[in-house]
Amino acid sequence: xxxxxxxxxxxxxxxxxxxxxxxxxxxxxxxxxxxxxxxxxxxxxxxxxxxxxxxxxxxxxxxxxxxxxxxxxxxxxxxxxxxxxx
Amino acid sequence: xxxxxxxxxxxxxxxxxxxxxxxxxxxxxxxxxxxxxxxxxxxxxxxxxxxxxxxxxxxxxxxxxxxxxxxxxxxxxxxxxxxxxxxxxxxxxxxxxxxxxxxxxxxxxxxxxxxxxxxxxxxxxxxxxxxxxxxxxxxxxxxxxxxxxxxxxxxxxxxxxxxxxxxxxxxxxxxxxxxxxxxxxxxxxxxxxxxxxxxxxxxxx
Numbered sequence: 242x243x244x245x246x247x248x249x250x251x252x253x254x255x256x257x258x259x260x261x262x263x264x265x266x267x268x269x270x271x272x273x274x275x276x277x278x279x280x281x282x283x284x285x286x287x288x289x290x291x292x293x294x295x296x297x298x299x300x301x302x303x304x305x306x307x308x309x310x311x312x313x314x315x316x317x318x319x320x321x322x323x324x325x326x327x
Numbered sequence: 328x329x330x331x332x333x334x335x336x337x338x339x340x341x342x343x344x345x346x347x348x349x350x351x352x353x354x355x356x357x358x359x360x361x362x363x364x365x366x367x368x369x370x371x372x373x374x375x376x377x378x379x380x381x382x383x384x385x386x387x388x389x390x391x392x393x394x395x396x397x398x399x400x401x402x403x404x405x406x407x408x409x410x411x412x413x414x415x416x417x418x419x420x421x422x423x424x425x426x427x428x429x430x431x432x433x434x435x436x437x438x439x440x441x442x443x444x445x446x447x448x449x450x451x452x453x454x455x456x457x458x459x460x461x462x463x464x465x466x467x468x469x470x471x472x473x474x475x476x477x478x479x480x481x482x483x484x485x486x487x488x489x490x491x492x493x494x495x496x497x498x499x500x501x502x503x504x505x506x507x508x509x510x511x512x513x514x515x516x517x518x519x520x521x522x523x524x525x526x527x528x529x530x531x532x
Contacts, residue, residue, distance in 0.1 A: 247509075247514070247516060249444050249446075249507050249509045249514075249516070250441055250444055250446065250507070251441045251469065251472070253441065253442050253443075253444060253511060289466060289467070291462060291464075291466040291467075293461060293505070293518075295518040295519075298516075298517065298518055298519060299518070299519050299521075300456070300461075300505070300518050300519060300520045300521045301521070302521075303461075319516060319518060321446065321505070321507060321518070322441075323418070323462065323466035324439040324440060324441040324444065324445075324446050325415075325416060325417055325418050325421060325439050325466070325468075325469070326328070326416060326439055326440040326441050326472055326474055327328050327329060327414045327415045327416040327439070327440075
């Protein structure tokens with residue numbers, strides 16, 4: 242199944258290397274998607290653990306603590322790195 | 328970002344605006360601070376920003392506080408306000424304002440930016456997720472980061488728009504949602520936020 246990937250917020254340039262879409266086996270989960278996305282990132286490119294996660298518009302927690310739900314074909318996995326610029 | 332928000336609220340005729348901003352106007356502010364200018368470099372921000380706001384609308388009462396409120400001051404200010412807009416540079420300050428709003432039971436709007444991206448969170452205490460539901464601990468402080476003034480103005484204006492909607496009872500505020508604008512790609516995303524059952528700030532409300 243195809244999963245759309247959206248990233249925004251802090252460290253945008255680093256995250257620009259993430260793919261816009263990934264392919265998972267049927268029944269794949271959020272953690273499967275995150276593993277695929279981050280396994281090849283260098284240490285200084287890793288996403289912040291406080292990065293918010295959402296699936297198709299529904300917030301599910303942070304990178305550090307989230308619901309590891311199953312994904313559906315064409316779901317959008319949204320990653321929002323914390324932003325505090327005033 | 329607080330500058331454009333305060334300016335839009337004042338120009339919109341909101342009854343009273345209280346701005347709190349410490350420090351003096353410095354040149355790195357000039358790329359986004361619509362309330363300042365090169366003429367006031369080196370002067371206390373709050374004082375000049377207050378004067379500028381008063382010059383924009385004589386019917387709006389403007390109060391300027393020349394430092395960032397501590398927790399006690401934030402709680403006292405919240406009791407005198409109908410809504411809080413949060414635009415400071417650190418999560419510690421944002422979480423402090425969020426807590427003051429939750430404890431006073433008034434709406435809270437958090438606006439933030441990075442580079443060409445902006446985010447907006449609208450909180451209805453006791454009913455929707457608060458900022459501490461999302462960030463139980465403040466994410467690491469980033470002292471130096473890119474900011475494009477256009478995204479400050481856009482996000483600050485959207486925060487003011489949400490405030491005007493809430494105060495006037497017009498439209499559908501973004502209660503419990505995070506709106507992100509990715510200016511790099513011109514993409515708007517809205518996320519429905521979840522309350523955290525064990526949130527130390529709002530779970531008992």
